[in-house]
Amino acid sequence: MTDLSGHPELVESRFTVPGIRCAGCIGKIERGFEHLPGIEGARVNFSARRVVVRHAPGTSEERILSLLEGLGFEAQPTAGEPIGKADGETSRLLRALAVAGFGMMNVMLLSVSVWSGAQGTTRDLFHWLSALIGVPVVAYAGQPFFRSALTALRRGRTNMDVPISIGVLLATGLSLYETVIGGHHAYFDGAVMLLFFLLAGRVLDAMMRDRARAGIGALLARMGREATVLTTDGRTERIPADHIQPGMLMRVAAGEALAADGEVVTGEASLDASMLTGESVPARAGPGALVHAGMVNLGQPFTARVTAAAGDTAIAEIARLMEEAGQSRSRYVRIADRASRLYAPAVHTLALLSLAGWLIAGAGLHQALLIAVAVLIITCPCALGLAVPAAHVVTASALMRRGVLVKDGSALERLAEANCAVFDKTGTLTLGQPRPVNLDELTPRQKEIAMALAQSSRHPLSRGLAAALRAEDVRPANLDAVTEKPGDGVAGIIDGRQVALRRPEVAASGFPTTELDDGNVHVALRFSDPLRPDIEPTLRALGAAGCTSSILSGDTRAAVAKVAEPLGLPFVAEVQPAEKLAYLGQLAEAGKRVLMVGDGLNDGPALAAAHVSIAPADASDVSRQASDAVFLGDSLLPVALAVRAARRAMTIVRQNFTLAVGYNIVAVPLAITGHVTPLIAAVAMSLSSLIVVGNSLRLVRAAR
Numbered sequence: 118m119t120d121l122s123g124h125p126e127l128v129e130s131r132f133t134v135p136g137i138r139c140a141g142c143i144g145k146i147e148r149g150f151e152h153l154p155g156i157e158g159a160r161v162n163f164s165a166r167r168v169v170v171r172h173a174p175g176t177s178e179e180r181i182l183s184l185l186e187g188l189g190f191e192a193q194p195t196a197g198e199p200i201g202k203a204d205g206e207t208s209r210l211l212r213a214l215a216v217a218g219f220g221m222m223n224v225m226l227l228s229v230s231v232w233s234g235a236q237g238t239t240r241d242l243f244h245w246l247s248a249l250i251g252v253p254v255v256a257y258a259g260q261p262f263f264r265s266a267l268t269a270l271r272r273g274r275t276n277m278d279v280p281i282s283i284g285v286l287l288a289t290g291l292s293l294y295e296t297v298i299g300g301h302h303a304y305f306d307g308a309v310m311l312l313f314f315l316l317a318g319r320v321l322d323a324m325m326r327d328r329a330r331a332g333i334g335a336l337l338a339r340m341g342r343e344a345t346v347l348t349t350d351g352r353t354e355r356i357p358a359d360h361i362q363p364g365m366l367m368r369v370a371a372g373e374a375l376a377a378d379g380e381v382v383t384g385e386a387s388l389d390a391s392m393l394t395g396e397s398v399p400a401r402a403g404p405g406a407l408v409h410a411g412m413v414n415l416g417q418p419f420t421a422r423v424t425a426a427a428g429d430t431a432i433a434e435i436a437r438l439m440e441e442a443g444q445s446r447s448r449y450v451r452i453a454d455r456a457s458r459l460y461a462p463a464v465h466t467l468a469l470l471s472l473a474g475w476l477i478a479g480a481g482l483h484q485a486l487l488i489a490v491a492v493l494i495i496t497c498p499c500a501l502g503l504a505v506p507a508a509h510v511v512t513a514s515a516l517m518r519r520g521v522l523v524k525d526g527s528a529l530e531r532l533a534e535a536n537c538a539v540f541d542k543t544g545t546l547t548l549g550q551p552r553p554v555n556l557d558e559l560t561p562r563q564k565e566i567a568m569a570l571a572q573s574s575r576h577p578l579s580r581g582l583a584a585a586l587r588a589e590d591v592r593p594a595n596l597d598a599v600t601e602k603p604g605d606g607v608a609g610i611i612d613g614r615q616v617a618l619r620r621p622e623v624a625a626s627g628f629p630t631t632e633l634d635d636g637n638v639h640v641a642l643r644f645s646d647p648l649r650p651d652i653e654p655t656l657r658a659l660g661a662a663g664c665t666s667s668i669l670s671g672d673t674r675a676a677v678a679k680v681a682e683p684l685g686l687p688f689v690a691e692v693q694p695a696e697k698l699a700y701l702g703q704l705a706e707a708g709k710r711v712l713m714v715g716d717g718l719n720d721g722p723a724l725a726a727a728h729v730s731i732a733p734a735d736a737s738d739v740s741r742q743a744s745d746a747v748f749l750g751d752s753l754l755p756v757a758l759a760v761r762a763a764r765r766a767m768t769i770v771r772q773n774f775t776l777a778v779g780y781n782i783v784a785v786p787l788a789i790t791g792h793v794t795p796l797i798a799a800v801a802m803s804l805s806s807l808i809v810v811g812n813s814l815r816l817v818r819a820a821r
Contacts, residue, residue, distance in 0.1 A: 127157055127171050127172065127173065127174075128171070128172065128173075128174050129169055129170065130169070130170050130172065130178055130181060130194065131167055131168070131170075131194070131195040132167065132168045132170070132178075132181065132182070132185065132192040132193065132194055132195060133166060133167060133194075133195050134146070134161075134166055134167070134168050134185065134190045134191070134192045135166055135206060136189070136190045136265055136268065137161060137166050137168075137190070142161070142190070143161040145188055145189075145274075146159055146161050146168055146185070146188060146190065147159055147160065147161055149184065149187075149188045150184065153184070155172055155173040155175060155176040156170060156171070156172040156173070156176060156181075156184075157171040157172065158171055159171070167195065168185070168192065178194050182194070187272060188272065188274070189268055189274045190268070191268060206323050207320065209261070210261065210316055210319050210320045210323055211320055213257065213258045213260065213261060213312075213316050214258070214317060214320050216254055216257050216258045217254060217258035217309055217312045217313040217316055219254070220250050220251060220253075220254030220258070220309040220313075221254075221309045221310050221313045223250050224247045224251050224254075224305050224306045224309055225306050225310070227243040227244075227246055227247045227250075228243075228247065228305075228306040230243055231243050231244070231303075240301075241296070241299050244295070244296040244300075244303045244305075245296055247292075247296075247303060247305040247306070248292065248293055248303070248305060251289065251292070251305030251306075251309055252289065252293065252305075254309050254312075255285060255286075255289050255308055255309060258309070258312045258313075258316060259282070259285055259286075259312055261316070261319065262278045262281050262282050262285070262312075262315070263278075263282050266278040266279040266281070266283075267282075275465075280464050280465065280468075280493045280494075280496070281311075281493075281494070283493055284311070284490050284493035284494040284798075285308050285311060285312060285494075287486070287490045288304045288307055288308040288311075288490050288494075288795045289304075289305065289308045291304065291483070291486060291487065291490070292304045292308070304487075304795045307494075307794065307795040307797075307798070308795070310800060311494060311795075311798075311802070314800070314802075314804065314806070314807065315806070317807060340358060340374065340375075340376060340410045340411045340430070340432055341358060341373060341374040341375055341376030341377075341411075342357065342376065343355055343356065343357055343358060343376060344356060344358060344361055344367050344368075344369075344375075344376040344377060345367065345368040345369075345370065346365045346366060346367055346368070347365075347367075347368060347420070353368060358376040358377065358410075358427065359427055361376060361377045361426040361427065362423065362426060363423050363424055363425060364422065364423060365422070365423045366382065366420055366421075366422055366423075367379055367421050367422070367423055368418060368419075368420050369386070369408075369414045369418060369419055369420070369421060370414065370418050371415070371416065371417060372413070372414065373413070373414050374410075374411060374412070374413050374414075375408055375409065375410050375411065375413075375414070375421075376426075377410050377423045377425065377427075378407070378408070378409050378410055378423070378424050378425040378426070378429075378430045378431055379407075379422055379423045379424050380406070380408070380422050380424055381402050381403060381404050381405065381406045381407075381408060381420070381421050382419075382420045382421060383404065383419060383420045384404075384417060384419025384420060385402070385403050385404075385416065385417065385419065385572070386401065386402040386406070386408060386414055386416060386417075386419045386421075387401050387414070387415045387416030387417075388401070388408060388412040388413065388414060388415060388416075389412060389415050401416075401572075401583075401584075401587045403572040403573065403583070404573070407424070408421055409430065409431045409432060410425075410426075410430040410431070410432050410433075463496075464493060464496040465493075467496065467785070467789065468489040468490075468492045468493045469489070471485070471488050471489050471492045471788075471789050472486065472488070475488055475791065480791075484791070487794070488788070488789070488791045490795050491788045491793045491794060491795050491797075492785070492788045492789060492798075494795055494798040494802055495784045495785065495787075495788045495793060495801055495802050496781065496784075496788070504770060504774050504776075504777050504809055505770055505773070507773070507809060507810050507813035508766050508769045508770045508773060508813045508816060509529055509766065509770075510813075511814060511816040511817055511819070512529055512762055512763070512766040512816045512819050513529070514817075515762060515816060515817055515818065515821075516746075516755075516758070516759060516762050519755060519758055519821075520748055520749035520750050520755050521731075521746055521747070521748045521749075521755045521758065521759045521762075522734075522746060522747045522749070523746045523759070524744070524745055524746060524747070528729055528745035528746055528763075529762075529763040529766050529767070530763070530767060531710070531728050531729035531745065532712065532729050532745075532746070532759055532760055532763035533760070533763040533766065534710045534728065534729075535664055535710050535711070535712035535728060535729055535760060536663055536664055536665070536709060536710050537664060537665050537666075537667075537704060537709040537710065537712065538659050538664050538665070538667075538711075538712045539666075539667055539668075539669045539700075539701070539704070539711055539712070539713050539714070539723075539727070540666065540667070540669070540686075540714045540715070541668075541669065541715035541716060541717065541720050542668055542670035542672055542676070542677055542680055542681075543646060543670070543716075543717070544715075544716035544717055544733070544735075544736065545649075545714050545715055545716050545720075545733065546648060546649060546668065546680055546684075547646040547647060547648055547680065548647055548648075548649055548751060549646060549716065549735075550580075550581055550584065550646065550647075551578055551581040551645065551646050552581050552584070552585050552645065552646075552647055553581065553585050553643065553644055554643050555642060555643055556585060556586070556589070556642070558640055558642075559633065559640055559642075562594070563633060563635055563638075563640065564586055564589070564591045565591060565592060565593060565594040566594045566596075566611060566616050566633070567582060567586060567618065567633050567642075568582075568586040568591045568592070568593040568594070569594045569595070569596045569599075569609065569611075570596070570607050570608075570609060570616065570633075571583035571586065571607075571618060573596075573599050573601065573607055573609075574601055574606075574607040574618070578631045578644055579607065579618060579631075581644060582618075582631070582642065582644075594611055595611070596609035596610065597610040597611070598610045605619055605620065606618050606619030606620060606631070607619075614636045615636075616633070616634060616635050616636070617633075617634040618631050618632070618633055618634070619631070619632055619634060620632070621639075621641050630642065630643050630644065648680065649751055649752060649753045650751055650753070650754075651752045651754040652684065653684070654754060654757070655753045655754050655756055655757045656684065656686070658754075658757035658758075658760075658761070659760065662757070662760055662761060662764070664712065664760060666686055667686055667687045667688060668680070668681050668686050668687070668688035668689070668690075669688070669689050669692060669697055669700060669723070670689070670690050670691075670692070671690075671691065671692055671693065671697075671717075672690060672691070673690060673691060674690040674691055676690075677690035678690070694720075694721075694722050694723065695722075697720070697722070697723040698722050698726055701713065701723055701726055701727055702726075705728070710728040710729075711728050712727065712728065712729050712730070712731065712756075712760070713726075713727035713729075713730040713731075714730070714731050714732070714756055715730070715732060715736070715740060716732055716733050716735070716740050717736070720732075720736075720740050720743075721740050722743075724740055725743040729745050729746075730743065730744040730745050731744055731745065731746045731748060731756055731759065732744035732746075732748075733748055733749075734748065734749045734750075746759060761819075762816075762819040765816060765819045766816055766819060769812060769813055769815060769816055772812055773809045773813065776805065776808055776809055776812065777805065777809060780805040784798075784801050784802075784805075
């Protein structure tokens, strides 16, 4: 369970539900948890086969498991890890696919002989050989469908596997009956071919989800598995990452990956933080600096006090965001949901009407039954159910590889609709990290003194100064008696004289300023906030996509104009959070679908209210929670990539719907009128699913 800081009265529990197959399953579970006492709701992650339930602390996991079982789904509580471990589903499906493929090839060889004109005893022999191969193959390869259908029927419900199982079993039973009585036709080939193509679609589906989870697994693999902690009696002890607790002192050796988040206590760390920031240049961190699990110590050993461990680390939070990327509740998902909800009663009614109609028309029971079986098979909504999730999973995976983590499947739909981008300034268009602009006014010795003073302070200007000096590979001087006085600055003693970084008595106009006091020498250091890389290509790409850009900032008009005018962007400055909301409301009334990009606490309401929103990974917790997507690294280009990929995804979704609906419009009347055998129905239905999956796989390169 996870405490929800925004709603302290609620907790989240996560469950693995392997039986989630399509949009119908998603809707069934989410609707099933509505309006229940003690439960606020449930969200299904299709790609991870996970269900997250928000509930009151008094509601036990056993009750939630019972509710899921009542809905027809077997489930297991997940451990604290952000993503489930491999459950071997792909391997099981591959084995079933191999068995079905073996059976299909051999049965088809025998069937070709029958179709070529084999008669009498020869035909009966081939039918018996087909039965010897086909029946065991159906019994083994059909298990994924039979188990799912049986679980649903036991709870008095249906799912898309029920008519599939009925169709396969009826086709097999009829064929066995024909074989026993020496009939002219058997349909073992249709039954095993149906299973083969259905399994092929599910294997592709499982492989897509494995691929989406591979990025998360690679991210989590960067975390250290163990850590060396200092015990109260001064000894060191090596413990697993799961056993680390906040407050422990963690000794990080050179070359070791951190297993938990912490604050540097002693030593100076040189860290590879590329997995969090995308920045390949090693980052240095002195006492008081925050370090995160997954960072690799490239320098000397240091000690850090643990601030967050296991599932509470920053990297675990990012992994959870990535996991939520598979969740799909867009307008298109709702369409597929409603269609799938109507599917089971509709297809059973159609099959029964076909059976009754052909019996009334004078056809024999055998022919009427075959037509009903063909209707059951050909109306399988696999293609419709896969139309949206397949496209969303592939697109989210492609964006994840480019550093964009989409939290909600519907965000892709809204990103595709965006026609107006509104950027915050500080921390969004700029890095939000002030850097000195006149370091060349310091002598080499003064730089060493400034480095020693700056790395001892957590003040933003000191951190910016220290970062700039580290980039010049300046080594800190040895200071004594370093002290910091809030509001005044940091001071120390070197060679018997006092040195300090402090607020100047007269600030430089238009620049944040600090002053290095080196005895009788005073140097004013001016700072500016550099722009993010790739701003201009990002704005050009958004403009080419028909998306206008502007700046909405709470900063002063002069400061905003300094950034906006060189970029040619209109801007609104000096606005409060409520005024930002009102501005977005005006844009919405004017027909704009706003893409809000922001990072600060004051951007949280605007990010939540915008049509769609993106925040940088180093944004405030509020902003990251409120946004629909998060981008990693310093570059702004992922914002434009996300819009472009989302539009491609929606194009593929519409194509998938057209394919699925067109297939049913053509195929269903043919089956009802008796022009389709169970074999042809199996081929047609399976090909429709494979075409939808194959069409979605075109999105693998959507973010390029």
